[in-house]
Amino acid sequence: MPHSPxxxxxxxxxxxxxxAISERAYVPYSGYPVGxxxxxxxxxxxxxxxxxxxxxxxxxxxxCGLVSALHxxxxxxxxxxxxxxxxxxxxxxxxxxxxxxxxxxxPTLLLRTPEGVRTILEVLPQPFGPHDLTxxxxxxxxxx
Ligand code: THU
Numbered sequence: 077m078p079h080s081p082x083x084x085x086x087x088x089x090x091x092x093x094x095x096a097i098s099e100r101a102y103v104p105y106s107g108y109p110v111g112x113x114x115x116x117x118x119x120x121x122x123x124x125x126x127x128x129x130x131x132x133x134x135x136x137x138x139x140c141g142l143v144s145a146l147h148x149x150x151x152x153x154x155x156x157x158x159x160x161x162x163x164x165x166x167x168x169x170x171x172x173x174x175x176x177x178x179x180x181x182x183p184t185l186l187l188r189t190p191e192g193v194r195t196i197l198e199v200l201p202q203p204f205g206p207h208d209l210t211x212x213x214x215x216x217x218x219x220x
Pocket of ligand 1: 103106108109110125126127128135136137138139168169170173
């Protein structure tokens with residue numbers, strides 16, 4: 077199958093969709109809605125908002141919903157991502173969510189950040205990832 081070209085990144089459209097989904101956030105405890113939007117390699121857009129819980133630590137970040145929507149909608153690799161607060165300002169994904177995004181986008185994922193467009197490796201240097209698991213499996217195989 078021929079390799080399809082990367083889709084064009086419309087950052088303004090992603091921003092508008094992140095703002096729109098932030099209005100669906102369930103944030104009775106923090107009062108801090110977050111909206112996230114991303115472009116998938118096949119041109120789909122996936123979005124997510126944060127969902128809190130009376131057991132505070134169970135909160136789902138907006139990125140969790142976005143990654144879930146990615147897989148529920150057919151999977152694929154994220155190409156470009158951004159997230160916003162209630163003022164529609166760009167914010168950085170939390171550390172845990174950078175790890176989620178790395179798994180879903182790989183090392184070439186682009187993020188629009190308050191300081192400009194960055195790769196995931198710039199905001200999550202030396203990530204732990206799937207390669208660590210395969211490296212370990214290979215080592216275990218060699219020991220058998
Ligand atoms: N939050 C996100 O949804 N994504 C992030 O990357 C940072 C934090 C949410 C979690 C919580 O509901 C609220 O923001 C305040 O921390």
